Amino acid sequence: MVRRIPKNLVRKGMFIESVECPNTEFAGRRFLVQSDETVRAILATSAAYALVNPQRSTIDIDVSTDLKAEEQRRTQETVAQAAGALRNSFDAVRAGNLQIDTLGPVAGEISERIDAAPDVFLKVTRLKTKDEGTYVHSLAVSALMMKLAGLLDYDDDMVRDLGVAGLLHDVGKLMIPNAILNKTGSLEAEERRLVRNHPEVGYRLLKEQGNVSELTLDICRFHHETLDGSGYPLGLKADQLSPEIRLATVCDVFEALTSARPYKRAWTTRDALNWMFDRGHMFDKKLVIRLGSIFA
Numbered sequence: 642m643v644r645r646i647p648k649n650l651v652r653k654g655m656f657i658e659s660v661e662c663p664n665t666e667f668a669g670r671r672f673l674v675q676s677d678e679t680v681r682a683i684l685a686t687s688a689a690y691a692l693v694n695p696q697r698s699t700i701d702i703d704v705s706t707d708l709k710a711e712e713q714r715r716t717q718e719t720v721a722q723a724a725g726a727l728r729n730s731f732d733a734v735r736a737g738n739l740q741i742d743t744l745g746p747v748a749g750e751i752s753e754r755i756d757a758a759p760d761v762f763l764k765v766t767r768l769k770t771k772d773e774g775t776y777v778h779s780l781a782v783s784a785l786m787m788k789l790a791g792l793l794d795y796d797d798d799m800v801r802d803l804g805v806a807g808l809l810h811d812v813g814k815l816m817i818p819n820a821i822l823n824k825t826g827s828l829e830a831e832e833r834r835l836v837r838n839h840p841e842v843g844y845r846l847l848k849e850q851g852n853v854s855e856l857t858l859d860i861c862r863f864h865h866e867t868l869d870g871s872g873y874p875l876g877l878k879a880d881q882l883s884p885e886i887r888l889a890t891v892c893d894v895f896e897a898l899t900s901a902r903p904y905k906r907a908w909t910t911r912d913a914l915n916w917m918f919d920r921g922h923m924f925d926k927k928l929v930i931r932l933g934s935i936f937a
Contacts, residue, residue: 645690645757650711651683654700655693662688673699690757712758716765719754723747724776727808731776734812739850741805748783748804755784759935767900767907775814775822778896783807785892785932792931793888803885806857810864810889813843825903840865841874860889867923887925891917891932894924910936 643658651657655674660667666686674680683691695701726747733739755762766781786807790800814822817839821832828836844862847853863886866872868879872890882890898913908916914933917924 642695644693644695646693647711647715647757648683648686648688648691651680651691651693652700653677653680654698656695656697656699657683658692658694660686660688660691662686673697689753709761712761713765716754716758716761719750720765720777720780723751723780724773727776727779728773730808731812731815734809734846734850735815737849739847739852741850741852744805744808745801747780748787748801748808751780751784752787752800752804755788759788763899763910763936766896769900774902775811778900779808779811781896781900782810782889782892785896785935786889788935789888789892789928789932792934802854802856803860803888806854806860806885807889807892809843809847809853809857810861810893811839811843812846812861813839813841815846816842823903837865837873856885859883859886864889864893866890868925869922871923888928891924891928895932 648660651674653674653676657669657672657674659670660683667682667688669679674683726743730739730744730747751762762784763781766777766784769777783804784807787800787804790803795803817835821828821835824832840862844858847858847861862874863877863882866875866877866882866886867890868882868887870876870878894917895913898908898916899910901907910933914929917929918926
C-alpha cells in the first residue's frame with residue numbers, strides 16, 4: 642500500500658510514486674531515490690508530502706520509527722493549535738460574535754492530518770484531558786466527517802462545510818457545568834435532562850449568530866437523532882434525517898465510543914464499529930462500513 646509521508650522524511654532507497662507538487666517543480670514519477678541530490682531536489686519543492694511505495698523500496702520504511710514519530714508530533718501540534726482556536730470560537734458563540742470564516746482553515750488543517758495517518762490521528766485525539774474533552778472531541782468528529790464525506794465523493798465545498806459543522810456540533814455543551822460533563826457516577830434526572838438538551842441549546846446559540854449555515858444548524862440540532870426515532874431532542878425517524886445528519890451521527894457516536902470518558906473506558910475501533918453495525922435500526926449500516934474502511 643502506498644504511504645503518504647512528509648517530504649522531509651524522504652530517504653535514499655525509497656521508491657517514490659509521486660511528489661505532491663506541480664510537474665514544473667519536480668517532474669519525477671515512479672522512481673527509486675538513489676542520490677542525495679534527488680532528496681535535496683524534493684525538499685526544494687513546494688510539496689508537503691510524497692507518495693512512497695514500500696514494496697518497491699530498497700529500505701524498510703514500513704516500520705520506520707522516524708516516520709511514525711514525525712506523524713505523531715505533527716498531529717499533536719495540529720490538534721493542540723486547533724483545540725485552542727476552537728475554544729476561542731466557542732467563547733465567541735457565547736458572546737454572540739462568532740467569525741465563522743475562521744473555522745475553515747481549522748477544518749483544513751485537521752483534514753490534512755487525518756488524511757496523512759488516520760490511525761495516528763485517532764490515537765492522538767483519544768488522549769484528551771477533562772478540560773479539553775469537548776474541543777478535541779469536536780475536532781475528531783469534524784475530521785472523521787470530512788474523511789468519510791471524501792470517501793462518499795462529496796465535492797470539496799461540501800466536505801469543508803461538513804468539517805465546520807463537525808467543529809460546532811457540540812457547542813451546546815458550553816452551557817453544561819463541567820461537574821456534570823466530567824461526572825464519574827450516574828447522572829441525576831435533572832443532570833440527564835441538561836445533557837440531553839445540549840443539541841437544542843447549541844442550535845439556538847448558533848441560530849442567534851445569524852451567519853451559520855442551515856447544514857451546520859441541522860447537524861448541531863439533530864446529531865443525536867437515530868433512524869428508529871429513539872434519539873433526541875425531537876425523536877425524528879429515518880425519513881426525516883438527511884444523509885449529512887446520518888453521517889454526523891455515525892462519526893459522533895464512533896468517536897465517543899472509542900474515547901475514554903470519566904464514566905467509561907475507551908472501546909477498540911473494531912468493537913465500536915461492530916456495536917454500531919449491529920444496531921442498524923439506529924445507525925446507517927452503509928455509513929458504518931465506509932467509516933470502518935478508513936482504519937482497515
